[in-house]
Amino acid sequence: MTPRELPNKIKQIDVLVGQDIEGSLVKDSIYNFSYAEDSQSRPVVGLFMPRKSMSYQDAALFPVMDQNLPEGYLFQRIREMFPKQALTPMHLLALAGTNGIGRLGFLQKGQQRTKMQPVSREQLLRARPDEGLFDELVHAYLGIGTGIAGMQPKIMVPDRATVPVPNLIVKTGSAAYPGLAANEFLCMTAAKRAGIDVPEFDLSDDGSMMILDRFDLREDGTRLGFEDVASLMGLQVHDKLSDRKYHGSYELIAEVFRIINLSAADLEKFFAQVAFSAMVRNGDGHLKNFGVLYTSAADVHLSPMFDVITTSIYQYERYPGGPNMEDNTMALKLFRGKRSKTKTYPLPEEIIQFGTHVCGVTRPQEVLERIAQALLETLQEYKTDTRIPVGLIAQMGEAWERAM
Numbered sequence: 268m269t270p271r272e273l274p275n276k277i278k279q280i281d282v283l284v285g286q287d288i289e290g291s292l293v294k295d296s297i298y299n300f301s302y303a304e305d306s307q308s309r310p311v312v313g314l315f316m317p318r319k320s321m322s323y324q325d326a327a328l329f330p331v332m333d334q335n336l337p338e339g340y341l342f343q344r345i346r347e348m349f350p351k352q353a354l355t356p357m358h359l360l361a362l363a364g365t366n367g368i369g370r371l372g373f374l375q376k377g378q379q380r381t382k383m384q385p386v387s388r389e390q391l392l393r394a395r396p397d398e399g400l401f402d403e404l405v406h407a408y409l410g411i412g413t414g415i416a417g418m419q420p421k422i423m424v425p426d427r428a429t430v431p432v433p434n435l436i437v438k439t440g441s442a443a444y445p446g447l448a449a450n451e452f453l454c455m456t457a458a459k460r461a462g463i464d465v466p467e468f469d470l471s472d473d474g475s476m477m478i479l480d481r482f483d484l485r486e487d488g489t490r491l492g493f494e495d496v497a498s499l500m501g502l503q504v505h506d507k508l509s510d511r512k513y514h515g516s517y518e519l520i521a522e523v524f525r526i527i528n529l530s531a532a533d534l535e536k537f538f539a540q541v542a543f544s545a546m547v548r549n550g551d552g553h554l555k556n557f558g559v560l561y562t563s564a565a566d567v568h569l570s571p572m573f574d575v576i577t578t579s580i581y582q583y584e585r586y587p588g589g590p591n592m593e594d595n596t597m598a599l600k601l602f603r604g605k606r607s608k609t610k611t612y613p614l615p616e617e618i619i620q621f622g623t624h625v626c627g628v629t630r631p632q633e634v635l636e637r638i639a640q641a642l643l644e645t646l647q648e649y650k651t652d653t654r655i656p657v658g659l660i661a662q663m664g665e666a667w668e669r670a671m
């Protein structure tokens with residue numbers, strides 16, 4: 268299958284865990300997944316698809332696979348590549364290929380795995396804005412299975428020939444969200460300074476691209492399982508169901524983490540992620556932007572923080588042609604039920620209450636103080652950095668100060 272060739276209908280796809288085929292996904296009137304081998308020692312495709320049952324059925328695509336479907340910018344680019352093609356979830360899985368986030372891969376019968384030409388990290392960081400490098404990367408890699416879910420323009424690329432999958436995530440922005448890559452760079456820098464786990468990252472010399480290491484890969488290229496919270500909750504959130512990822516609360520996420528036996532230390536880390544997201548005014552901390560990494564159901568850990576930006580500095584239209592509006596709310600409510608009537612950013616005392624009563628944190632105030640100090644130091648360090656667009660530090664500083 269070349270990047271521009273897809274069959275009209277795809278009925279069956281092999282499902283890989285890492286480099287090995289572990290089962291088969293068939294689409295008839297419903298979806299049917301069957302494990303290839305009856306062995307409890309073999310890896311599972313998802314935390315809620317154990318080998319106690321050798322097959323699973325669902326009217327919709329299984330959530331652990333649904334999370335890999337492209338959305339937003341990359342889905343639009345795929346649609347441009349196949350303008351007359353009916354793109355079903357099976358087609359999109361085939362395009363996702365064997366290189367998506369987490370350890371699942373998808374291959375049609377007879378489809379060969381594509382070897383990719385590495386692109387050096389140095390080349391990505393030193394690219395000039397007039398070179399159009401990001402568009403070239405999308406054109407070169409999207410059709411061979413290096414897309415990644417999310418609304419922001421991003422693509423995965425390899426920079427090491429010794430690792431069998433792309434190990435870098437490259438992100439950029441758009442005219443509607445100026446300075447987006449630099450925005451995320453500043454947020455991630457502050458998070459790292461505050462002691463929050465984040466993947467390794469850097470900002471290109473021109474400030475237009477954010478380059479991150481994949482957090483689901485070990486140094487030798489071994490892939491870890493990854494599931495976002497929407498998947499853990501059994502939700503399909505692709506396409507017309509995308510609003511589902513904005514339903515719920517951070518308290519509900521903590522309850523889901525307890526169900527899968529996440530440790531007390533990981534719940535404290537989750538509190539730090541939520542507190543940081545609120546303090547930098549990130550209104551996109553939805554169910555797909557929190558998740559876990561695992562090797563088995565007995566070895567599950569909170570993933571590093573990812574996809575965090577200060578969204579409140581951008582304006583949006585509620586409907587085409589409508590007035591510009593500011594995003595002054597979180598993606599989810601803080602508490603379940605009537606304790607949080609709106610998604611308004613919480614006061615410090617509410618965040619502390621969340622940490623104490625929901626996440627079991629003994630000194631939540633110290634976490635907030637550590638984050639506040641990291642925010643101030645980050646603003647000070649990068650106020651003269653030429654990679655940061657003019658005015659962005661002032662905009663983000665004003666937003667951050669509201670929470671401190």
